[in-house]
Amino acid sequence: MKIAEKQFGPNTVVQVLEQRLGADKAVAFKDAVGRVLNNGNPQLYLDLSQVEFIDSSGLGAILSLLKRMEKGRELIICGLTEPVASMFKLTRMDRVFTIYKNVEQAVSARTH
Amino acid sequence: MKIAEKQFGPNTVVQVLEQRLGADKAVAFKDAVGRVLNNGNPQLYLDLSQVEFIDSSGLGAILSLLKRMEKGRELIICGLTEPVASMFKLTRMDRVFTIYKNVEQAVSARTH
Amino acid sequence: MRKITFKIESRLDATPLLGQMVNALCSAAGLSPTDAGFVEVSVVEAANNAIEHAYLGDPNNFVEVSVSLAPDALIFDVFDSGKSADPDFVHSNHQGALSLSEETLAHASERGRGLAIIQQVMDSIEYTPGSGRNRFRLIKRLRAT
Amino acid sequence: MRKITFKIESRLDATPLLGQMVNALCSAAGLSPTDAGFVEVSVVEAANNAIEHAYLGDPNNFVEVSVSLAPDALIFDVFDSGKSADPDFVHSNHQGALSLSEETLAHASERGRGLAIIQQVMDSIEYTPGSGRNRFRLIKRLRAT
Ligand SMILES: Nc1ncnc2c1ncn2[C@@H]1O[C@H](COP(=O)(O)OP(=O)(O)O)[C@@H](O)[C@H]1O
Ligand SMILES: Nc1ncnc2c1ncn2[C@@H]1O[C@H](COP(=O)(O)OP(=O)(O)O)[C@@H](O)[C@H]1O
Numbered sequence: 345m346k347i348a349e350k351q352f353g354p355n356t357v358v359q360v361l362e363q364r365l366g367a368d369k370a371v372a373f374k375d376a377v378g379r380v381l382n383n384g385n386p387q388l389y390l391d392l393s394q395v396e397f398i399d400s401s402g403l404g405a406i407l408s409l410l411k412r413m414e415k416g417r418e419l420i421i422c423g424l425t426e427p428v429a430s431m432f433k434l435t436r437m438d439r440v441f442t443i444y445k446n447v448e449q450a451v452s453a454r455t456h
Numbered sequence: 457m458k459i460a461e462k463q464f465g466p467n468t469v470v471q472v473l474e475q476r477l478g479a480d481k482a483v484a485f486k487d488a489v490g491r492v493l494n495n496g497n498p499q500l501y502l503d504l505s506q507v508e509f510i511d512s513s514g515l516g517a518i519l520s521l522l523k524r525m526e527k528g529r530e531l532i533i534c535g536l537t538e539p540v541a542s543m544f545k546l547t548r549m550d551r552v553f554t555i556y557k558n559v560e561q562a563v564s565a566r567t568h
Numbered sequence: 569m570r571k572i573t574f575k576i577e578s579r580l581d582a583t584p585l586l587g588q589m590v591n592a593l594c595s596a597a598g599l600s601p602t603d604a605g606f607v608e609v610s611v612v613e614a615a616n617n618a619i620e621h622a623y624l625g626d627p628n629n630f631v632e633v634s635v636s637l638a639p640d641a642l643i644f645d646v647f648d649s650g651k652s653a654d655p656d657f658v659h660s661n662h663q664g665a666l667s668l669s670e671e672t673l674a675h676a677s678e679r680g681r682g683l684a685i686i687q688q689v690m691d692s693i694e695y696t697p698g699s700g701r702n703r704f705r706l707i708k709r710l711r712a713t
Numbered sequence: 714m715r716k717i718t719f720k721i722e723s724r725l726d727a728t729p730l731l732g733q734m735v736n737a738l739c740s741a742a743g744l745s746p747t748d749a750g751f752v753e754v755s756v757v758e759a760a761n762n763a764i765e766h767a768y769l770g771d772p773n774n775f776v777e778v779s780v781s782l783a784p785d786a787l788i789f790d791v792f793d794s795g796k797s798a799d800p801d802f803v804h805s806n807h808q809g810a811l812s813l814s815e816e817t818l819a820h821a822s823e824r825g826r827g828l829a830i831i832q833q834v835m836d837s838i839e840y841t842p843g844s845g846r847n848r849f850r851l852i853k854r855l856r857a858t
Contacts, residue, residue, distance in 0.1 A: 364584050364587075366580070366583065366584060366587075366612060366616075367580045367583070367612075367616045367620075368579075368580035368581040368583065368584070397584070397587065397605070397608070397609070398609075399609050399612055399613055399616070399682075399685075400609075400613060400679070400680075400681035400682045400685055401616070401679075403681065404677075404678035404679055404681065405678070407676060407678055408678045410673070411673070411674070411676070411678075426601070426602065426605075427601075427602070427605040430602055430605060430606065431605075431609065431685075434606070434666075434685060434688055434689075435666055435668070435681055435684075435685065436666050436667070436668040436669070437668065439668055439669055439670070440668055440669065440670055440673050440676075476729050476732075478725070478728065478729060478732075478757065478761075479725045479728065479757075479761045479765075480724075480725035480726040480728065480729070509729075509732065509750070509753070509754070510754075511754050511757055511758055511761070511827075511830075512754075512758060512824070512825075512826035512827045512830055513761070513824075515826065516822075516823035516824050516826065517823070519821060519823055520823045522818070523818070523819070523821070523823075538746070538747065538750075539746075539747070539750040542747055542750060542751065543750075543754065543830075546751070546811075546830065546833055546834075547811055547813070547826055547829075547830065548811050548812070548813040548814075549813065551813055551814055551815070552813055552814065552815055552818050552821075570726070570727065570729075570730050571721070571722065571727070571730075572719060572720070572721055572727070572730045572731060572734065573719070573720040573721070574717060574718070574719060574720075575717070575718040575719075575720060576716070576717055576718070577716065581715070582715065582716070582717070584715075585715050585716075585717045585738070585741075585782070586717060588737065588738070588741050589717065589734050589737060589738065592733065592734060592737030593730070593733070593734065596730075596733050637730070
């Protein structure tokens with residue numbers, strides 16, 4: 345599971361560098377992102393702009409991260425490609441996640 | 457085998473309306489074009505602009521048409537797409553055929 | 569009717585290639601990119617289910633997906649030779665698995681959305697258990713463009 | 714190493730779909746459109762040969778193409794269960810079949826260019842006859858981009 349981690353002030357941006365977030369990658373994804381999930385940052389931005397495919401396992405993995413967020417902390421989803429956005433919608437995940445077009449918009453909306 | 461036939465003055469333009477000219481279509485192609493091959497037109501323009509795939513059977517079929525042209529008549533190839541042009545080159549077919557970018561260029565070069 | 573069969577080892581990391589082929593085939597058959605993506609996900613879900621639930625993760629088996637291109641539909645037959653599922657359960661309405669909201673989030677399961685997605689995307693499904701060969705048929709109709 | 718197998722009936726009109734899948738796979742593996750097209754033609758030529766020469770046109774058989782994606786190469790194994798070819802003949806240099814010119818045109822054959830194309834496009838080939846299962850392996854190396 346290739347991810348890139350960046351600090352944006354007190355917050356962390358995790359970019360998924362895989363094109364597919366499927367059943368074969370779901371566990372590794374949860375492990376990788378889980379490591380920085382509750383590292384003290386008030387907001388964790390998850391940048392999915394490289395991901396072109398997601399299935400129920402990938403969506404379930406992201407949902408499990410959301411459920412593991414400590415109180416007062418936020419998981420913010422950024423950069424959904426068209427096929428991934430369609431899957432968020434089909435599975436109603438768009439109702440429980442805060443979603444921004446890209447990291448820049450998310451950060452500026454959240455910090456101003 | 458879908459083809460479209462048009463008269464351009466004394467000449468005939470045959471456009472192949474299939475995307476693929478492979479082994480499964482080679483015989484039907486020869487039959488269809490063969491019917492107008494020596495119909496009195498000095499030039500027969502074969503428009504391949506819709507064809508995106510050709511294999512050795514398709515190339516062989518075109519070659520057989522060339523060999524069946526009567527003396528003094530000409531078979532002119534027009535509109536090769538990139539993959540088809542690449543196959544003409546790989547198999548040296550480009551050395552024995554008169555090839556133009558499109559029917560308009562061929563007709564104007566041949567009739568002026 | 570044109571037909572091709574894809575065969576992969578029963579490993580989760582073999583399904584991405586299957587998915588990409590299904591997507592390419594759907595595009596060639598005239599589905600929109602969005603629908604091709606949805607069908608890709610559905611066939612991958614069915615293959616993942618065969619691997620996880622029929623073969624219980626044993627990688628030494630095969631999943632076969634036969635695709636038939638009818639004039640008005642794409643028919644995907646997903647075959648496995650493992651443990652059969654209960655057809656009534658597969659055919660039952662799984663849309664409840666997609667009823668996510670802020671209120672229900674705490675109890676929402678991380679799993680169990682595969683069949684719901686398949687039912688949403690496909691026009692019809694049919695699971696036929698067989699001794700040594702289970703078939704999960706997914707049909708996607710082609711709309712005139 | 715990722716792997717997928719395509720299986721089609723031994724009919725010439727089944728190879729276009731095979732070709733499209735091979736092309737999509739080559740593109741996904743990073744080949745240029747031109748190279749993907751060349752590899753598509755080569756695999757289709759091998760499948761057509763199996764249908765015409767190994768099965769002698771009998772449509773009640775199957776041609777299988779297993780594709781292995783190695784880090785540096787695509788390996789295509791074309792299997793048939795028909796009449797074997799002579800490996801020495803297959804491996805011999807067929808480039809003469811491509812020596813077309815105005816002068817030789819009158820004697821040029823309409824056929825016999827399939828193996829020459831395959832040899833031009835592929836980096837190596839290997840034909841292995843087997844009782845009940847012949848394998849024609851075509852290898853295309855992936856160049857670092
Ligand atoms: N091919 C199959 N073979 C056996 N059981 C299956 C199969 N597909 C689905 N099932 C059963 O149906 C359940 C629901 O499947 P699904 O909605 O895909 O969710 P998940 O796979 O995440 O559990 C599975 O947990 C399994 O018990
Ligand atoms: N898979 C095969 N099985 C048996 N014979 C084959 C096979 N492939 C090729 N051959 C033999 O090699 C010859 C040359 O093949 P090829 O160059 O593809 O041209 P063509 O198929 O047009 O004759 C064939 O005519 C056939 O005799």
